[in-house]
Amino acid sequence: MSDKSLAARAPSGTHDVLWPESTRWEGLLARFADQVERAGYGMTHTPIFEDVKVFRRGIGEGSDVVGKEMYEFEDRGGRTLALRPEGTAPMVRAFVQHRPPLPWKAWYATPAFRYERPQAGRYRQHHQLGVEALGPSDPDLDVEVIGLADGYFRSLGLSQFTLRINSMGDDTCRPAYLEQLTSYLAGRRSELCDEHRDRLEANPLRALDCKRDACRQATDGAPGFADHLCEDCSAHFARVRAGLDAQGVPYVLDHRLVRGFDYYTRTTFEFGSDALESAQNGIGGGGRYDGLVEMLGGPPTPGIGFGMGIERILLACDAEGVFGIDPPVLDAFVVDTTGGTSARDLTATLRANGLSADRAFDDRSMKAQFKLADRSGARWVLIVGPDEAASGTVSLRPLRGAGDQQTVAVADVVGTIQSAMADIPGEAPAP
RNA sequence: GUGGCCGUAGCUCAGUUGGUCAGAGCGCCGGGUUGUGAUCCCGGAGGCCGCGGGUUCGAACCCCGUCGGUCACCCCA
Structure with missing residues (x-):
């Protein structure tokens, strides 16, 4: 049941900051x-x-x-x-x-x-x-x-x-300056805008900062603080x-x-x-x-x-046009078309070894999983299909940059990725 | 707080002096013959048109109120 009278939105003048x-x-x-x-x-x-x-x-x-x-x-x-x-x-x-x-x-x-x-x-x-x-x-x-x-x-x-x-x-x-400024403005009281005419004694400095033409002109020749x-x-x-x-x-x-x-x-x-x-x-x-x-x-x-x-x-x-949003970056994305247990365990292993990794849930189609992988900004996609599952391997495909898809044993996945990243300056994973 | 303008799908918007006008693009989801994304093609889901009243035979389109945004003032980051 939706309730439109309870506006699901941030209060006036506030805002949410979502990723990214x-x-x-x-x-x-x-x-x-x-x-x-x-x-x-x-x-x-x-x-x-x-x-x-x-x-x-x-x-x-x-x-x-x-x-x-x-x-x-x-x-x-x-x-x-x-x-x-x-x-x-x-x-x-x-x-x-x-x-x-x-x-x-x-x-x-x-x-x-x-x-x-x-x-x-x-x-x-x-x-x-x-x-x-x-x-x-x-x-x-x-x-x-x-x-x-x-x-x-x-x-x-x-x-x-x-x-x-x-x-x-x-x-x-300051007191002496304010006195000077006040008397200067008092002499031009009629030229000031309504608001500052009323506030002259209370806060003469304000008139200096007024944007209205009236005050602007009236204060053009006013004594400046720096000179006093x-x-x-x-x-x-x-x-x-x-x-x-x-x-x-x-x-x-x-x-x-x-x-x-x-x-x-x-x-x-x-x-x-x-x-x-x-x-x-x-x-x-x-x-x-x-x-x-x-x-x-x-x-x-x-x-x-x-x-x-x-x-x-x-x-x-x-x-x-500066300081834009950094695109998402992930080391690896696991695509698993065999039910998800490999994705579950592989992501855990990758993360435990200092790599960033994500996966798709709900047993989505391979195409859907690849789209998510692409969106994640992952450098590598680890593919586990029936063949890999049967042979205890993972297909490693670079999503960005050069390189061919290769097949490695599950036990070698972390090492392979880490050494590949070590070859790229500035992209080595945290120790 | 004062005054002006605006408020249509997640986003950007189009909607004829109120009567098949509830739409487009992007995004999202699915598919393109049985394992591969970012391109392309096809299909689909999503809006009671900010909310509440009113006028009318009939309103997204008119009126009032309200909430929100925006511009100027004010003030400040």
């Missing part, structure tokens, strides 16, 4: 782990939900994410929890709780939840990869973190993306840019770059795909958050990190 698409996810993860671990970052797991205060205090009450996008709920014990809307605050909370030695360099892969109107590239449950580096205030660390993101994207084959960077100053220079940094912030930012230049990491300065979380200080950056038509083209972003550890109850500890969205990276890869 999932192989891309695995590849993405493996590549990321390889790159950041070579830079000294260690994999870190934190809970998928936290006390809601971790996000309220960390990301900021005024942010859209906290204000209207959190999956907040009360558990049976009356605790108010929230599914993590991003990765940094939980990581910093874990740091404050455990106080690992500095510098603490960690990476994560996690789902993130935000209640937004779904769109292509924007999901209510999406997945992020990221790193956090706590301890040093050294601008060279900024360069390292940004460079890791840039290098990772390039290693996937992506090239059509733009890195934008800005500095948002610190407690020393204090001495320390200015020197820091200069060193970051020099480092990126030295490492050949291309970027553009963007004084309109305003990130949505309250915890950012000094360096902020965003990677946007130029291959994606959609407005949802941000594939990664991050920045320094020198005050966040304190906000979450820890000792003054600078930090910087980035997060990137797996779904959007994949969309960008599709748009650029």
Whole structure:
């Protein structure tokens, strides 16, 4: 009995990742782990939900994410929890709780939840990869973190993306800048779009990032943060840019770059795909958050990190035609037309000897079994028909590449395949 | 959350101002004379046309609602 009112589909804004698409996810993860671990970052797991205060205090009450996008709920014990809307605050909370030695360099892969109107590239449950580096205030660390993101994207084959960077100053220079910006905008209050006219005092920075023409024009001559940094912030930012230049990491300065979380200080950056038509083209972003550890109850500890969205990276890869799905690969596929017992035992033997092997079930026709063998990407098909069964042999037929079909004794099957594979560079089975 | 567009077999889609229109390609399954896939040929299974109401003699095609997708805004990964 089917029940159409019970829609058998994932909730709005969520999605399943089936094979073989999932192989891309695995590849993405493996590549990321390889790159950041070579830079000294260690994999870190934190809970998928936290006390809601971790996000309220960390990301900021005024942010859209906290204000209207959190999956907040009360558990049976009356605790108010929230599914993590991003990765940094939980990581910093874990740091404050455990106080690992500095510098603490960690990476994560996690789902993130935000209640937004779904769109292509924007999901209510999406997945992020990221790193956090706590301890040093050294601008060279900024360069390292940004460079890791840039290098990772390039290693996937992506090239059509733009890195934008800005500095948002610190407690020393930000108040003065905000004052200047506010008074500048106040003078042009009537030119701003409705929304930002109302929010001018609450969050003047937002107007800089507005896409409407009205705000665009009104803010064209607005003072840029980069020109109003204090001495320390200015020197820091200069060193970051020099480092990126030295490492050949291309970027553009963007004084309109305003990130949505309250915890950012000094360096902020965003990677946007130029291959994606959609407005949802941000594939990664991050920045320094020198005050966040304190906000979450820890000792003054600078930090910087980035997060990137797996779904959007994949969309960008599709748009650029890179990092495609690897075809399935199997060492052997057993075709058995004698009832299946040979297939049963042969696959077990092959697997026990480190080879990958599969077979058909339900006693299908030889033609059907061969089609499955072909689809499996198997290098060899092991055929067991009446003749082989009677003589205790197996016919070994290469499905891909050169070679003739040969008949070998059952006892020699594993050895024959292993030695054949040893002749092919890079295809030797795991010991 | 606001506004626009869309929702037909597993996938991509065609369906004439509502009346044999429930279809195609791909995929899947089976067969092509008794042991060999990816090509080719033949055949087959699968949709109450997202769901629920309404209008009508009659709706996949019209109206309302709802769910989902998508685009822009918002915001971000």
